[in-house]
Amino acid sequence: MRLATRAEFRLPDQADGPVHAGSCLVSGAGVFYAVVWWDGGARYALVSIAAQVVQTVLLDELGEPFDAAYDAPAPVLLENGALGVIADASTLWVYGTDLRVRREIAIVGGEVLDRFAKHGQRPRVTAHASRGTFAAQHVVVLDEPITVGNPRYLAFLRIGETAASWTRIRTLGPDEFPVDRFGDDELNESPDTPSIDGCIVGDAVGDGDSLLVCVEGSDASSVRRYGADFFTITRVTTDGTVTAPLYQQSGWRRQPGKHGITGKVTSSGRYVLLTPVFTAGEWKGKQRLFDLETGDVIEPVLPRGAAKMRIVDHGGATFWLSDGAHRILCAEAEDPRRHCDL
Numbered sequence: 001m002r003l004a005t006r007a008e009f010r011l012p013d014q015a016d017g018p019v020h021a022g023s024c025l026v027s028g029a030g031v032f033y034a035v036v037w038w039d040g041g042a043r044y045a046l047v048s049i050a051a052q053v054v055q056t057v058l059l060d061e062l063g064e065p066f067d068a069a070y071d072a073p074a075p076v077l078l079e080n081g082a083l084g085v086i087a088d089a090s091t092l093w094v095y096g097t098d099l100r101v102r103r104e105i106a107i108v109g110g111e112v113l114d115r116f117a118k119h120g121q122r123p124r125v126t127a128h129a130s131r132g133t134f135a136a137q138h139v140v141v142l143d144e145p146i147t148v149g150n151p152r153y154l155a156f157l158r159i160g161e162t163a164a165s166w167t168r169i170r171t172l173g174p175d176e177f178p179v180d181r182f183g184d185d186e187l188n189e190s191p192d193t194p195s196i197d198g199c200i201v202g203d204a205v206g207d208g209d210s211l212l213v214c215v216e217g218s219d220a221s222s223v224r225r226y227g228a229d230f231f232t233i234t235r236v237t238t239d240g241t242v243t244a245p246l247y248q249q250s251g252w253r254r255q256p257g258k259h260g261i262t263g264k265v266t267s268s269g270r271y272v273l274l275t276p277v278f279t280a281g282e283w284k285g286k287q288r289l290f291d292l293e294t295g296d297v298i299e300p301v302l303p304r305g306a307a308k309m310r311i312v313d314h315g316g317a318t319f320w321l322s323d324g325a326h327r328i329l330c331a332e333a334e335d336p337r338r339h340c341d342l
Contacts, residue, residue, distance in 0.1 A: 001289070002301040003319055007330040009054050011047060014038055017324040018312060019072055021275065022141075022203060024322075025129040026267040026315025028081050031097060032328075034312070035059070035073055035085075035127050044073055044127075046085060048099055049328065057099040060087060072127035076138055077267075078159065086125050086140060086157075089113060092164050107157070109166035113142070116153055116169060116197070121145035123153045123169070130157075131267055134206030135238050137167060141201050149224060152198040154211075171198025172215060176242035178250035179218045180229040200228070203272075205265040210243075211236040212292075214263025214272060224277055227258030233272055233290060247272070247290050247297070257281070266314035271298075273311055287311055303331050 011017070016037035018024055023035035031050040038045040044059040059073050076084040078094065082102075085093045092105040113122040123142035128151065130138045135156075142153040155169045177199055200223060202214040212235055217228025230250035235243045252259035260277035272290040274297070279285035287310060289298040302309060302321070306329055309321040321329040 001298050002334045003303050003331040004334045005303040005306065005329050005331050006318070007052070009049055009328040009330070011036065011054065011326045011328065012056055013326070015045060015047065015056065015326060016041060017326070018322055019044070019127040021262070021264050021273060021310065021312040021322075022128040023072075023075065024312040024320065025075055025077060025131060026313050026318070026320065027077060027083065029097070030316055030318070031083075032313070032315075032320055032330075033075050033083060033129075034322075035075060046073070046075070046095070046099060048097070050097060055099050057095075059085065071125035074125050074127050074130060074140060076130040076140070076157075076159075077132075084159070086130075088125055089122060089166070092159065103162075105159075105162065105164050107164045107166065112166040112169055113155065116145070116171070118145040123155070126151050128203065129267075130206075131265070132206035132269075133208070134211045135209065137206070139204045139206050139211060141204055142169070150200050150219070151202070152200055154201060154204055154213075170240075172201060172213065172236070172242070173198060174218055176234075177215055177218065177232055178230045178248070180251065180253045181218075182229075182253040202263045203265050205269070207235075207269075209238050212265055214265065216262060217260065223260045227252065227278065228260040229253045231261040231263065231274075233263060246292070246295070264313075265292075268314045268316065271314055273313075275310065303329065306331075 018034040018036050025033050034047045036045050036047050045056045048055045071088040074086040078084050083095045089110050090107050094102045116123050126143035128141040130140050137156045137158050140155045141151045142155050143151040156167045158165050199218045200216040202216040204213045215232045232245045233247040234245045257280035258278045262275045264273040274288040276283050276285050309323045312322045313320045317332050319331045
């Protein structure tokens with residue numbers, strides 16, 4: 001698949017790029033949203049791109065830049081195309097397309113999150129966009145309470161017009177995944193019962209009676225630093241059943257080098273972005289697209305001048321690319337019959 005640029009945008013100079021691809025989403029109206037670092041990481045901002053216009057609104061101050069003790073606001077796609085931002089575990093802001101706050105909703109039921117609290121700290125909101133619903137609830141990926149970068153928790157949030165509440169929280173245990181603690185003496189005390197709280201969830205998207213998840217390994221340490229043991233795309237049903245994998249790589253611990261993939265389901269629901277964490281392996285660090293309709297793994301050819309950029313989302317016919325800083329591209333698969341609708 002060869003992509004061609006249809007439009008290019010620049011974020012404000014104070015912006016430092018999306019927090020990560022998971023913070024980006026495209027609404028049903030084609031509006032691109034992302035949570036970005038601001039002022040060198042000292043603050044967060046919400047960015048929107050619509051009708052060729054880039055808009056930003058500042059979110060909370062963080063205190064010390066990149067302090068792991070703070071929540072990272074998470075966008076959530078609501079009914080009728082409205083956009084919410086989960087500022088923290090107790091606050092939801094609802095925005096209009098002009099990025100003005102329509103209302104602030106208190107989120108109750110925070111004691112549900114205490115199930116996985118450590119040292120008095122609950123699991124943290126981590127800037128992963130929430131799309132779709134699962135059993136009529138929004139699914140929010142939460143990070144570990146103390147360390148950062150290994151989100152393991154799926155929290156379920158019921159959102160109404162004027163009220164919101166956490167209803168439950170769970171992990172995805174190791175039994176249904178190719179967990180391999182080979183070479184990790186500290187955690188491999190018993191090969192039959194891996195010492196992990198739950199597998200790492202890179203993304204989770206509700207689809208009515210099933211939940212599409214990207215599971216990025218089982219390590220207790222940072223995947224982005226030390227690598228992972230497997231990567232899986234699968235579905236979880238309302239009764240908790242983990243279905244057969246749609247796509248999977250495993251056995252990495254018994255291969256030379258470090259390996260890892262981050263996964264993100266695009267807002268269109270058509271693809272999963274597969275982004276290697278390291279340059280080891282046959283992909284040499286280059287992204288792939290897993291086509292959920294055909295089961296094919298596609299190598300995208302990025303537009304001229306964008307070879308070092310990453311695809312961060314897809315909506316309609318439009319791919320959105322970021323250089324991790326100020327540059328955002330709108331691109332399409334080369335086809336003269338298609339046009340970018342912004």
